[in-house]
Amino acid sequence: MNRPIKKVAIFCFALFAVLFLDGNWIQVVKAGSYSAHGDNYRNTIYNYTVDRGAIIVGSKDVAASKATTSSQMKYQRVYSNGAEYAPITGYFSSNFGTANLEQFENTLLNGKDTRLATQNFLRKAEGKDTAGGSVVTTINPAAQDAAYNGLLGTLSNEGQGAVAAIDPKTGAILALASAPSYDPNQLASPSATVQNNYATQLENNPLQPKLDQALNQTYPPGSTFKIITSATALTDGIDGQTITPGSAIDGAPLDVLPLPQSTSEIHNSDGETCVSNVLQDAFAQSCNTVYGYVGMKLGAQNVQNMAQAFGFNRTGPTVPMPSATSVFPTNLNQAQLAQSSIGQFDVTMTPLEGAMMASAVANGGSIEAPYLIAKQLDTKGNVIASASPTQLYAPISSSVAGELSTMMQDVVTNGTATKLQNIGVSVAAKTGTAERGAGQNPVAWMVAYAPADDPKIAVAVMVADNDVKPSDAFGNSLAGPIAAAVIKAELGLS
C-alpha cells in the first residue's frame, strides 16, 4: 500500500503548495489593489491612526494632525484659518473623502509615499505611529490674507469672488482665494453628524462655497481679453501692416460698431464715445468699438490661435489640483468674433488664466507653469523634493511683451485702472467688466502685475456680485482695490 500512500503524500503537498501560492497571490501580487478598495475600512482606520503630515504656509501649519485620546481615531485634523486656506488645503473628511492638497498630496501626507518607507519602518520598530511627510506651499500668507480679506470686505451676501496671484518669473502661486469659502474643520469633525449637517448646508448654498472659483470655475473675461486681442494685432498686424501701440486703427468707429449679418451693435461702456482710435489709447480707455473692429480685421483664426497660445482651449494646468479649461469659441462668424475679441460671447476663463495672461506680459512673453508646492518634506522635516520652475507656454515674443507692458502701464496711469494709481509701486493692469445674462451684474475683473519694471507678482481678481448697484459693478471699482491690496501685501508696501 506504500505506493499509493506516496502519491497521496504528493497530493497533500500539492494542497499546501496551492495555499502557499494563493498566499503569495493575495498578500503580495494583489495586496496593493485590495488595499486600495474604497470600501476597505482599513483605509479609514489607517487615515486616523497615522500622524498625517502638515500643509505649511510660510512657517505656519495651516493643516496639521493633533493627537487625540481616542485609540481608534488617534489623530484629528485641524485647520487654522480654515476658510481662507480651503482652496489650498481642501479637507480631510471621514465621510466625504479628501480635496485639493489633502487629496493630491495624500500619499505623501499619509506616509505611504515610498520615499518615507525607511523612516516609517524605523518608526514602527521604535513603536511609534506611522507618520506622513509635509508639504510646503508657495503661498505668501500676507498676500493670501490681503486677497481673502479683500474679497470678504467687498462681497455682499450674494457675491462670489476669487483671487489668483502668481510669481511671473517662476509660476509659484502666491495667493489663491475664493469666497464665500467653507470651514474644513467642520468636514473633518470627529462627529459624523457635524460633518453631514455641514455638508448639507454647503450643498444647499447657491453660491457653492466648496467650489474653488480661482481654479475651477470660468467666467467671461470681458475687456481683460483685450490683452490677447492686442497681442494678436501686435504679432500678426492688420491687412499686412505692422501694428504698434501707437498705430491708429483706420476705419474703427468710436461710438457704435454695427455687426455684420446681425441687428446688434457693440457700444462702449455707458454709451460713451472713445477719444481716439490709437490702439494704446483704445486699450487704456477699454474702447469696445475699436477692439471689436480690430478683432474682425485680425480674423477669427488669428485671435483663436493667440488665445490658444495663452492657454485657452487647453486643459487647465495642474498645480497639482487640476484647473478648469478656459475657452475661446471656434467657428466664429464676424459678429461673434467682434464680441469674442472684447471677451464676451462664449469666451470664458478662470482667474488663474487671468493671472497667467498678465504673467506672460510681465515675463517677456513666457508663461511659467503655475505650481502650489514649493517643497516636500519627509517625516523629520528634511526636504525630499523642491519645485523647479518650467515654462508652460510662450505665446508672444519679448518685443510684443514689451509693447503690451507699455500699454498695460498706460491703463493705470491714463486709463481705467485708477485704483492702482499711487500705491507705492508702478503697476501694469487691465480692467474687465463682462456682461452676463439679464438680471445679473457684470463680472468685475482686474488683471495686473507689479512692479512694472521688475515684475514680482501677477494677479487676477474676479468679483461677481449681484447685490451691488450696477453703476458700481466695474472691474476697477470692485476688483481694483483687492488687486491693489494683494500687490502691496506681496511687495511689503503699507
Place this chain on the structure above:
Amino acid sequence: MSMAASRPAGGTTAPPPDEPVIPKRRNAELVLLAVAYVFGMFAYANLGEVRSGALPGNFWTVGFAFGLLLLIAHLAVRWLAPYADPLLLPLAVGINGFGLVLISRLDPYNIANKFAPHAGNAGQQAIFSAIGIVALIAILAVIRDHKVLQRYAYISALVGLILIALPAVLPGSLAPNINGARSWIKFAGLSLQPAEFGKLFIVSFFAAYLHATRDTLALASRKVLGVWIPRGRDMGPLVVCWAFAMLVLIRETDLGVSLMFFGVFVVMLYLATERASWLIFGILMFVIGAALVAMLVSHVQVRFDSWLDPFGDVTGNSRQTAQSLYAFANGGLFGTGLDQGYPYLVGFANNADFILDSVGEEFGLIGLTGLLIAYALFTARGLKTALLVRDPYGKLFASGLAVVFALQVFITAGGVMRVIPLTGLPMPFLAYGGSALLANWVLVALLLRLSDAARRPLPPALPLTAPPSLLDPRTPGDNGRGYGQNKAVKA
C-alpha cells in the same frame, strides 16, 4: 476480517531481514517541545508588552501550568509510546499555543462586540487545551495497540455518522444556524462541533471497512478505455457516502464538513484499492452534486457567488470573504505585527473559522508560510507513519487521519483565502472551539500510538519450531500480523 490468515505467519517463510535500528528520539522531542513552548510563551509576552507595556497578568501562572503539563505529557509519551514520532507532539503544541495567543489577541474586540463572554474566549480555550493534553495521555494509556479499534468498525461508523448528522436533525434550538451553517450544537452552555469527533470515528471505520473489502473493490472491476470501472454493486459504499455527504451539505449547508468527509473517503478508497478510477468517480460525483446543491440551496449559492465575486456585495453577502482578503492584503509580506492589524473586522467567528486572517494580517506571508509548513510537517509525519506501520489497517488509519487533517487545513484556509468557496470549518489546533481542539488532540494521540507501533523494532525472530501463537508475543492470538502481508494481498 478477510485479511485474516491467508498465510499463516511464520511457517516456512524465511525470517524477515533485519530492520534498521530506529532511535526513539525522545530527547529530540523534548527539545522541540521546549522550542514550541518558548515560542508560545514569547508570543504571549509580546502581546502583553504591545498591549500594556508589561507581561500579561497571568503570564507566570499560565507559563508554569503549561510547562508542567507539557513535561508530564512528554514523560507520558516516553513511558507509553517510546517510539512515537518526535515531531507530532511539538507541532501540535506549537500551533495550539500560537492559536491561544491569537484568541487572546482578538478577545478585547470580541468581548466588546458580545461575540465572546465577559471573560473572553482565551481562558476557555486554554482549559480545553489542557483537557486535550490530558485526553492524549489517557488515550495513550488506554489504547495500547491501535488494532483494537479495528474491532469497533461498525460502532465507529454509527457513532461517526450520528455525530456528523446530528446538527442536521436536531431542532433549531439545539443546533442553531450560526453564520449560515448548522454545524454547531449548543448544549448546556457549551458549543460543540460534533463533526470534529465524527471525522475520527469515520476515518477509523473507513480504515477497517476498506481493509476488509479492498480485494473485492480492487480486483472485481472491468477495464474500459484504459480505466478500471468498478462493478455496480461495489459502487454501493461510494454511493452511500456520497448521498450522506450531499445530505450534510443540504441540511447543514456546510460544504466544509461535506467535502472533508467525502474527500477522505475517496482518498482512502484509492489507498485501499490503488485504482485511480475511484478517485475520478468520486471527484466527479462530488463536483456534480455540489454544483447541483449550489444551484438549488440558496445559502450554498450565496457562498459560491461570494467566492466568484468577493467584492460584489462588500457590506452584504460577500462581506466576510472580502474582509478576509483585505486582512491578508493588509498583512503583505511581513505583516503588521501582533496586535497591530485589524483582523477582527471580519466580524463574527474571527477567532474560529477566520483565525487565519489574524496570521495573514499580523504575521504576513512569512508567518502564514511558517504556519502552513507546520501543518504540512504534521501531515507529512502522519503519512510517514502510514508508510512505516506494518499492518494494512494501521496504514489506512494513519493515512486517513493525516489526509483528513490536511483536507481540513486546505478547506478552511482555502475558504478564507478564496481558493475554494467559504466553508464552516475551524483551523485545526488554531481556532477557538473546545470540541474541535479536543478532537484534534485525540487525533494526535492516535497518530502517536500508530507511529509508536510503526517505529517499534520487531522482537527477535523465534525459532521456526515455535508454535505460531508465540511468534508475536505482544499480540498473542492475532495472527493477522503476518510479515510480507502486502505482497500477499497485491498478488
